[in-house]
Amino acid sequence: MTTHVERPTDYDADEHGWFGGPETGWGGRFMPEALVAALDELTVAWHDAMADPAFVAEFDAILREYAGLPSPLYLAERLSAKVGARILLKREDLNHTGAHKIRNVLGQALLTKRMGKTRVIAETGAGQHGVASATAAAYFGLDCTVYMGAVDTRRQALNVARMHLLGAKVVPVESGSATLKDAINEALRDWVASVDHTAYLFGTAAGPHPFPSLVRDFTRGIGDEARQQCLDRFGRLPDAIAACVGGGSNAIGLFTAFLDDPDVAIYGFEPGGEGVDTPRHAATIHAGARGVLHGARTYVLQDEDGQTIESHSISAGLDYPGVGPQHAHLAATGRATYLPVTDDEAMTAMALLSRTEGIIPAIESAHAIAGALRVAERLGEEKGPEATVIINLSGRGDKDMGTAIEYFGLGDPDQVTEEPVGEPEGAQE
């Protein structure tokens, strides 16, 4: 299976990075002049690479032999029986390093090598993109520096250790709120000074042109594979597809192949945190306003003066006050529907999937599970049990066990009982 084909959709960006054309105003490139030449160079190199069969073949071979792709499209039978609709899980949790992110970093690192650059930098929130970047750097023999908010280096010590073991330098960022958005700022500051020999491996389908489209190209294999797998096995397209949306790389990776299938409903589930009626959430599309952050015009959580507001989600990978501009465009056109899922709903879904299918999902992916099951129940009632929903299971939950222990009260040796502890509401039969 070829995981990578450049195939236009009706929802792509124009040559300047405007999704749906400049009149929509979504995307673009709001960047210092000092970085424009590098972004132009990257744009040319990316177009050349995607048009070069040798590059595409090499990328596919690496994904296949090193990252374990294509990932299975798994029919979750017990979960399907529970909701009354056919639930298919795109098993990105089985990829090398445990998430869809390996696709993006291997693509960008291969492109870096092709461009003759010797060093990569990356930002990371929880550390997943940092670990993936360090992995890709080790694979290709590139120097790697990862910027990570100081708050996050403290709460994600295991991922810091993984990056160190992989040979990457990890720089704690103390500025601003010392979280993901500040790590992006610091990586951009590095890049302004190092751009002649350094590539910035952007971690999500956001940022200035060409990153939203480039990252989409490297992750769209998720949907290309899933669409074909669904056709091969069931002879039909799904009724709906669903993914969680933080910056939005796993979501755009799944959505792209289905954008021009008008009968496939598309759902993105945003981190609703403690509720979108509270200040503690990261539901950017649902509750944010149009603005410019990190180089693109998109929805941004911001105050009335345009200052970025700190986001909150129990899932560090979704905890970002912006969102990829193509998602803003898909939301504005109505092609995709974006809905919030709270921390509690996601944690309930995490336990549900664990106990129903024996799969511990990343909390990010648990947002997609929670939201998609609501959709699936409705579709099942409307169309019967053949109603089919593909959910992107974007990552595995090992990294989230600390959060799960705290949330469910697990892991206390005095609490080992025959009854499962931390039984969440909604996970009951």
Place this chain on the structure above:
Amino acid sequence: MSVSTAFEKARADGRAALVGYLPAGFPDVAGGIEALRAMVDAGCDVLEIGLPYSDPVMDGPTIQAAAQQALEGGVRTTDVLRTVEAVAATGIPTLVMTYWNPVERYGVERFAADLADAGGAGLITPDLTPDPDVAGAWIAAADRHDLDKVFLVAPSSTDERIAMTTAACRGFVYATAVMGVTGARATTSDLAGPLVARTRALSPSGADLPIGVGLGVSNGDQAAEVASYADGVIVGSAFVRALLDHPDDRAAGLRTLTALTEDLARGVRRA
């Protein structure tokens, strides 16, 4: 009043203009106005007032710290305009340097109108290049209100982009002397001279568009060196540092600021 008047005056004196930067609201709104006025009194020809922003990707640790302090103190966009009004009232051309999102959020036309009303000369936009699809709304609003549009060129800029950028500028063009963020540096950049020469050659209005050089200058000797090839010497982090170094003694901070301004003002006259 366009900043070009200040550049013309300096040029008539056979020297470069001294352009000083401080963020508004630092250490607080009143203290910021006082500091900016001290810089006027001690010899700055043009002032840039920074609009503190939560995500300043082009700024190094010094200006970040000042902006963060201003934001924590509750500075608002309206306070920035108030600061402009107080400083411009001295008669010195006063620009606002701002990342783009706060302007877009305020409303581009409304910001331009209120800036003009406050007596501001225009905007420096570090993350807004003059590409029409990006800066079209600002360029139109600036033209309606007769405001300066200061865009940036960098050592990495292509000739084509320098020509496009200088064509779009009004007031002066900001040449970033180093590939990097703001912050005082021990030595001036060897990239600055060649960039200024390229910019001069590629600017459609030739020598009529003044070229200011910024990023790294912190003393009179460096100012003199930059003044030998540029029309303006832009200093930011060193001024901020003068105030940051005296958090508990504003009078001492202002004395340091004044002494630094005087040193730099002598520097631009020495070339």
